[in-house]
Each structure stands twice: as C-alpha cells, then as structure tokens.
Amino acid sequence: MDKKIIVEKMREVIDPEIGMDIVTLGLIYNLKIEEGKVYIDMTLTFPGCPLASMMINELKQKVEEVAGEGNVNINLIFEPKWNQTMISEENYLSLIEDEK
Numbered sequence: 001m002d003k004k005i006i007v008e009k010m011r012e013v014i015d016p017e018i019g020m021d022i023v024t025l026g027l028i029y030n031l032k033i034e035e036g037k038v039y040i041d042m043t044l045t046f047p048g049c050p051l052a053s054m055m056i057n058e059l060k061q062k063v064e065e066v067a068g069e070g071n072v073n074i075n076l077i078f079e080p081k082w083n084q085t086m087i088s089e090e091n092y093l094s095l096i097e098d099e100k
Helices: 003-010 052-067 090-096
Strands: 028-034 037-042 072-076
Touching: 003 028, 003 052, 003 090, 028 090, 037 052, 052 072
Parallel strands: 037 072
Antiparallel strands: 028 037
C-alpha cells in the first residue's frame, strides 16, 4: 500500500469551518501502515468540534477507497493540542516520508 496515495486521499477531507484540508491543517499526527491496515492518529481544531464525527467518517471512507473496507483505524487524540502554527504544506511531506 502506497503512503502517498493514502495521504492524497486524506487531503480530500476538508475542514468545513476553515476550508482547508486536514493534512495541511496539521490535524493528522501520525500515519502507519502495518500488515495491510492503516492506522491514523488525528486531532481536531478544538475538542468540542461539532463536525468531528462527520470529518472522521469522511476520512475513514476516503482512505478505505484505497485500503479496503475495514482496514482503517482512526485514533482521535488531543495531545499535543492543535494550534494555528501547525498549519503547513510541509505536513504533507512529513507524512509521505519513508519510515526509517
């Protein structure tokens, strides 16, 4: 499974309140592919976000398009706390780098 394709699918998920994709926003903290399964650690712009379930469901659906149904696990975390300094195009590059 290609990490770059997974990240591109994640970039299709837009935070409707901010109008930016969740990767660029810095909401994806970790992406791991292990034995055909995709594990994603993500956060929200704030813990009480009313659109949380919608964004999580959309993320799962988009990634399952390439990983297969039932092969995506999303872990919602709030540490470190998200802030606006995390918005960066470099987030994309850090997610697709090969693990060392």
